[in-house]
Amino acid sequence: MAFTDRSLPAREAILSAARSRFATDGYDRATVRAIAADAHVDPSMVMRYFGNKRQLFALTADFDLRLPDLTAVPCDEAGHALATHLISRWEDDEGLQILLRTATTDDDAADRMRAIFAGQLAPQIATITGDATTAATRAGLVATQALGLVLCRYVLRLPPVVEMSRAEIVRWIAPALQRFLAGSP
Amino acid sequence: MAFTDRSLPAREAILSAARSRFATDGYDRATVRAIAADAHVDPSMVMRYFGNKRQLFALTADFDLRLPDLTAVPCDEAGHALATHLISRWEDDEGLQILLRTATTDDDAADRMRAIFAGQLAPQIATITGDATTAATRAGLVATQALGLVLCRYVLRLPPVVEMSRAEIVRWIAPALQRFLAGSP
DNA sequence: CATCATAGCCAACAGGTGTTGGCAAGCGTG
């Protein structure tokens, strides 16, 4: 049951097709048959190489924020640094879009989303503010603004949000993030 | 083909069940059979009374922000007024949740979402700022924060965002909305 | 060259989906 190099192109084609389909259609509407067709492969190959649809999804839906070290910049520039990093991070990785598109209806995906913000963002915030008690709340607030942006720009495609340039978005969003990160209500 | 008062309880039960199912499961996973079962009704009745699944969804998925007149409050309190209104508005009406849950995978629903923010919010903003050129952009920015909050609190249920009280949320979110509404980057 | 695991393909299954039509019972209207 081990796979050789000969099938590697096929496996990679499937993985790539799955990423695209899941990113644009979400888990339910991205059918195994459609993914297989995109990858020029028989649907049964998908099962042989990846077990089942859920396992295939799990492989495509792991996303890492890859946060930079926010303690490296002055505390009052953390918001700007975070905004710039995030927008470029999810502009070349459709992982967040995949996750978000299905997290609205699938609890497993929602769990991953929760894990990302609790596990990757909250700890970072705790170190830059030095206050562990409010870190979770601040991470949640950052999530509302950050995910709201992803939602409006990449998923719902609200025209005014799509039309803004990266720089414009950073200019508007950074102060909001800054206040959530280290400011007070 | 006209319906009498006798079937009115059944029709209302279907509508109510559909709202709940669509709100929690999204369009695809909310099956006609499940809705019918919740309403203690045969699946074929759903079709007779509402034509097909999409039409039934369209009936449950119309949402009105019911924005108050933001020009009635001082300009620098518009953010606070908007925040308080919105959070209470969508806490007793699951319409927005229905729409958001399926707008991530369904373009019709996404269209409705776009229409809401372009048609209901943007004009209001134009009048309070007196600047029609930036109104659409400001509406989009407000959408990122407002929808992000709905997403995190009611759909993804990020624990820190769920645990905050209404008042806390307003205190944190209002300034962000205020800046988007009438401030500058 | 002979062997064998693997890759690829085809057909089929079982289950669930939206949707349709027909038939018996019920109520309101003439």
Next chain:
DNA sequence: CACGCTTGCCAACACCTGTTGGCTATGATG
């Protein structure tokens, strides 16, 4: 009362879904 429309239920359709098993051929290995 008798007619006719509405209601409710049952069964079935046609389609699509994920998933499985078996067949052939191909490449690597000894």
